[in-house]
Amino acid sequence: MTNVTFLPWVNPEQNQPIASPVNAGEATANSHDVPEGVSRLSAVLFIDVEEPEEVSAAGLDLDALEQSLLRKLNSQDMSVFEVQQWLASKDAPEADAAELVAKCERLNYLNxxxxxxxxxxxxxxxxxxxxxxxxxxxxxxxxxxxxxxxxxxxxDDDDELHKATELALQRVRQFSRLDDVTAERRLVGFLSRRGYSGDIVRAACKEALSSRS
Missing domain, CATH: 1.10.10 (Arc Repressor Mutant, subunit A)
Incomplete structure (x- = not known):
């Protein structure tokens, strides 16, 4: 028999395994099923953990993102491109963004x-x-x-001429102290900045200047 030498500060009588209360009273025939000092699973408490809400790969709450998008569409007109840009700014994954855009188009929120x-x-x-x-x-x-x-x-061109003339008549009233040459120059610049063609600008200016006499 091999002699076992203990370190000076170790008392072998204090290091005997203590019977687990869980195993107390059980038949010794079952003792080989559970190692000494290891509690049985029946003594472990399992706590149910509530599953988190579904989130995307980017960690976004897709339901919250959709609700935020719908509120935005309700308050302002947006194109498909603008919605895509907005979703990208929220770090929405491409697949999730495409799904939201398709859903909004299907529901006619986007058109x-x-x-x-x-x-x-x-x-x-x-x-x-x-x-x-x-x-x-x-x-x-x-x-x-x-x-x-x-x-x-x-x-059509008639609509544009009508609108340009209307704008010129409104603006020429502010030029009452200006001579015709200066007033015409101001009117030409005013209408040109709005993108009207040269023919429409000339016709509208002529009509507006004639109202000064």
Whole structure:
């Protein structure tokens, strides 16, 4: 038999395994099933943990992101391109962003064709902007060339001349102290900045200046 030597500060009688209360009273035949000093699983408490809400690969709450997008669309007109840019600024993964855009289009919350016509009408009638300026502004909002062309087709040359003349008549009233040459120069610059063609500018200025006499 091998002699075991203990270190001076070790009392072998104090290091005997203590029977676990869980195993107390069990048959010794089962003692080989569980190593000494190891509690059985029946003594371990398991706590149910509530599963977290579904989030994207980027750690975003997709439901919250969708609600935020819908509130934004409710408060302002946006093109598909603008929504894509907004989602990118929120670090939305491409797949999730594409799914949200498709859903908004399917529900008609997003519609570039409708938006192009509404903007063309608004910019022409309320802002007095020409087709060239409207085209540029719609392009800046990411609307396709085909949709822009269809939208501005509804604005014909007669409409543009009428609007340009209306704007010139309003502006010429502010030039009562100016001579005709100076007033005409101011009117030409004013209408040209709105993108009207040379023919329309000349016709509108002529009509406005004739109202001064």
């Amino acid at each position: 570039d064709e409708r938006l192009a016509h509404e903007l063309a009408s608004r910019l022409s009638e309320r802002k007095g902007k020409s087709k060239s300026v409207i085209t540029r502004e719609l392009r800046q909002r990411g609307i396709s060339t085909a949709l822009i062309s269809a939208a501005v087709e509804s604005i």
